[in-house]
Amino acid sequence: MTTNFPRRVFILSGLAAFLSGCADKFRTYNGPKVTRLRMYKAQRLLVLDGKAGVLRTFPIGLGFAPQGHKQFEGDGRTPEGTYVIDRRNPDSLFHLSIGISYPNAADIAFAESQGKSPGGDIFIHGGPRKGIDPMNKRDWTAGCIAVTDRQIEEIYAMVKNGTPIDIYA
Template identity: 45%
Template sequence: MKLKLLVFGVGAGAAAIAGIAILGRDAGPSLPADARADSVFIDKTGHTMTLFSGGQTLRTYAVSLGRGGLKAKTREGDNRTPEGSYLIDARNPRSAFHLSLHISYPDARDTAAAVVRGEKPGDDIMIHGIRNGLGWLGIFHRWVDWTAGCVAVTDVEMEEVWRVVPDGTPVEIRR
């Protein structure tokens, strides 16, 4: 009897892990090889990031945001995602979070507002994948806002975003 329970437990655990791996994968065809985004819109309330080209939607992704809540980022360490108009100004192929595109936060307005408050505005805001080694989480990472203020998608999605969003692309982040 104990052996049957052990075998059942091991089998159920293996099935659960396989289910997580399968369900955690992204579905849907990739964007065409020649697709290029000319703007990015991040809707914090809707937890979405939409890539546009010529005013037409290329793709919309569900995202995780900063664990500090939906209010705008105001200072270093608040774990919030900023709001405003920025640019993709750098990329990191060796990111700890499976590729990352740097968002040009803080801009002059963000910095000036933080100085008036006697605070640092923070920096290092990215669009990125899941922490390296945890990519198997796939879509499950979206169940909670977990970043330090960044915008996170799955690793498969990040590979697509990396490919179609060039440096210099405008990024609008709003609630």
């Protein structure tokens, strides 16, 4: 029995090391470059395009008021239009997140003409953390684009800052 003890310890240590490696939220991606993201709000679909066509698609959730273009801070809408992935947050409350360059100059000008703030901090991010109770399972964010934690890990690895994103109604 004592001859099997070191072997069991070795096997269990190896298994623990393997599983801890699987838990890492930072993945690597060595495939074709993502050249553009397309998001279709009505279909709740995010498409990652490369030079040769579609690389990946993901189902998404939206802001709690999903119809219409985001105009003002707190309206619960997800923007529509052309933006750019402009930042990353590895310490997001929502696992990981990548930022969208909303508001653009037109968004700011419109909101200011109405005497309001356009809002900001629009991200593609993972699911809600413990203690955050989504209003419903599909569209629960304050205007962001939600995917699962595993999906944001893929997206975070694949999509680089500067990648354009087109958001369609």
